[in-house]
Amino acid sequence: MQNCWNAGTKSNTGQQKIRDVSFRRHSRNNLYQPASQASSSSIVSTPSRKVKVHETLEEWQNYCLSTPIAALFTAPGSGLMQLTFNTSLPAQSAETSKAPLPLHHGDHNTQLECEKCRAFYNTYIDMTTTQFMYIEQHTKEQSREQLWHDMRRVRITASTAKNVPVRATTAPDKFLSEHLHPTFPGNAATRQGAEGEEHARQYLQDQGHDIDVKGLVVCPSEPWLAVSPDGVMNRDTLLEIKCPVLVKNQSLTEALAAKSSEIKRMPTGECHLSFNGPKGHYMQVQLGMHCTGLRQALLVIWSNTECLQLNVLYDQTFVEGHISRLHSFYFTHMLPKVVDDFDDGRLELCSRYMDVVKSA
Numbered sequence: 001m002q003n004c005w006n007a008g009t010k011s012n013t014g015q016q017k018i019r020d021v022s023f024r025r026h027s028r029n030n031l032y033q034p035a036s037q038a039s040s041s042s043i044v045s046t047p048s049r050k051v052k053v054h055e056t057l058e059e060w061q062n063y064c065l066s067t068p069i070a071a072l073f074t075a076p077g078s079g080l081m082q083l084t085f086n087t088s089l090p091a092q093s094a095e096t097s098k099a100p101l102p103l104h105h106g107d108h109n110t111q112l113e114c115e116k117c118r119a120f121y122n123t124y125i126d127m128t129t130t131q132f133m134y135i136e137q138h139t140k141e142q143s144r145e146q147l148w149h150d151m152r153r154v155r156i157t158a159s160t161a162k163n164v165p166v167r168a169t170t171a172p173d174k175f176l177s178e179h180l181h182p183t184f185p186g187n188a189a190t191r192q193g194a195e196g197e198e199h200a201r202q203y204l205q206d207q208g209h210d211i212d213v214k215g216l217v218v219c220p221s222e223p224w225l226a227v228s229p230d231g232v233m234n235r236d237t238l239l240e241i242k243c244p245v246l247v248k249n250q251s252l253t254e255a256l257a258a259k260s261s262e263i264k265r266m267p268t269g270e271c272h273l274s275f276n277g278p279k280g281h282y283m284q285v286q287l288g289m290h291c292t293g294l295r296q297a298l299l300v301i302w303s304n305t306e307c308l309q310l311n312v313l314y315d316q317t318f319v320e321g322h323i324s325r326l327h328s329f330y331f332t333h334m335l336p337k338v339v340d341d342f343d344d345g346r347l348e349l350c351s352r353y354m355d356v357v358k359s360a
Contacts, residue, residue: 061085099123099357101343110331117331120339124349124357125154126223131356138352139215142228143186143194146350151216151226153180153347154338156326158227158287162280164329172333180338180347189245196243197230200302209233219291222323224330227284227291238288238297242281252306263301263308273299273310275318282312283322289314290323 054060064073064085073085099119106114112121127135139148156164163175201211212232219225231239242262246255256263262277273282285297294314301308341347 057087098342101339105336105339108332108336110328112331114336117335117339120342121224121335124342124353125335127218127356128360129220131359132218132220132223134356134359136215136217139228140213142215145215147352147356148216148228150349150353151218152228153182154342154349155218155224155226156330156334157225158284158291159280161225161287161322161326162283164326166325172329172337176334176337179334180341192245193243196302196304197241199304200241200243200300200307201231201239203302203307204233204239204300210235211239214292217291220293222291222327224335225287225291225323225326227288229288229292232292232294233298236294236296238285238292238294239300240281240285240288240297241300241302243302246303252301252303252308256301256308263310271308271310273312282318285312286315286319287322290319 054063061073064070072081075082101119102116105116108114108117112118135147135151139145139151142148160179163178165172165175201213205211210233212235214229214232217227217229219227229238230241233239244252244255246252255261256271257265260278262274262279262281263271264274265271273285275282281299285299289295289297296314297312299310299312301310338347342349
């Protein structure tokens with residue numbers, strides 16, 4: 001039996017012959033059309049009706065007052081018509097209100113020609129020096145601060161740059177999904193690393209060094225890039241601390257001798273940081289110096305029983321090459337994804353982020 005919806009109960013109680021039933025699958029975007037063979041008695045034509053759309057509550061209320069039943073809307077009482085007419089829309093809170101963005105994307109390239117992406121970038125990414133100083137001062141707790149998480153999510157960071165696809169033919173989806181919507185809650189290794197960083201900083205301070213703890217530092221020349229340093233030592237040296245997880249009874253020296261180690265020991269006995277290590281420590285340190293404006297760094301490899309310190313100088317050629325690649329990836333792939341997720345509500349920025357935006 002095939003029912004003809006809206007034809008009336010009487011017309012839908014009978015059965016049609018099988019030859020009069022249409023089994024053709026139709027698109028959900030198309031209105032249902034009864035089979036042409038169906039009898040006229042089973043088809044009730046529905047006149048087309050224009051629906052008036054009101055953009056604002058005030059516009060709709062004025063329309064109601066212009067109708068013949070206006071008195072019903074304004075009559076005393078708590079009926080549905082009175083409640084609907086006298087309703088009020090909740091004011092959008094300052095914490096969650098978004099700056100309006102253009103509806104459609106344009107071309108995505110390093111020139112930022114897309115109007116929608118440019119509007120988002122100029123509002124939420126490219127901020128003033130005062131705003132960047134506020135961000136750094138109020139994210140010193142780093143992973144304990146939601147502002148820190150949100151500021152990092154919409155930017156490439158020194159620690160995640162290694163994961164950005166190198167080849168133009170590599171799909172960006174995996175990196176973007178993991179970066180914008182991380183699901184890793186931390187584990188024993190990350191907790192051990194956080195504790196080790198505190199011990200390493202204290203060790204350096206006991207040696208007479210001045211350590212300035214930093215929050216998120218946004219690169220002034222590339223505000224789409226940021227770093228969370230483990231500190232700045234003696235005002236002129238970037239501090240980066242690594243606390244590798246050692247297997248039982250393994251020494252730090254033995255761990256660094258592994259083929260997968262970022263640290264390579266030269267025949268002279270000196271150690272240096274590999275340019276293309278699997279974890280990207282060299283890139284992280286170099287981008288960290290670029291963001292902070294420092295030209296030297298101290299990489300500390302820390303364990304409970306050993307400590308290795310490596311001096312790393314700024315490598316301008318290395319940095320410029322990777323900045324160009326990361327810049328292209330950000331504006332071609334990452335920024336459009338950030339904008340879409342933000343516009344659709346899949347990526348939310350905390351109230352403190354929105355306060356920073358409004359402080360401009």
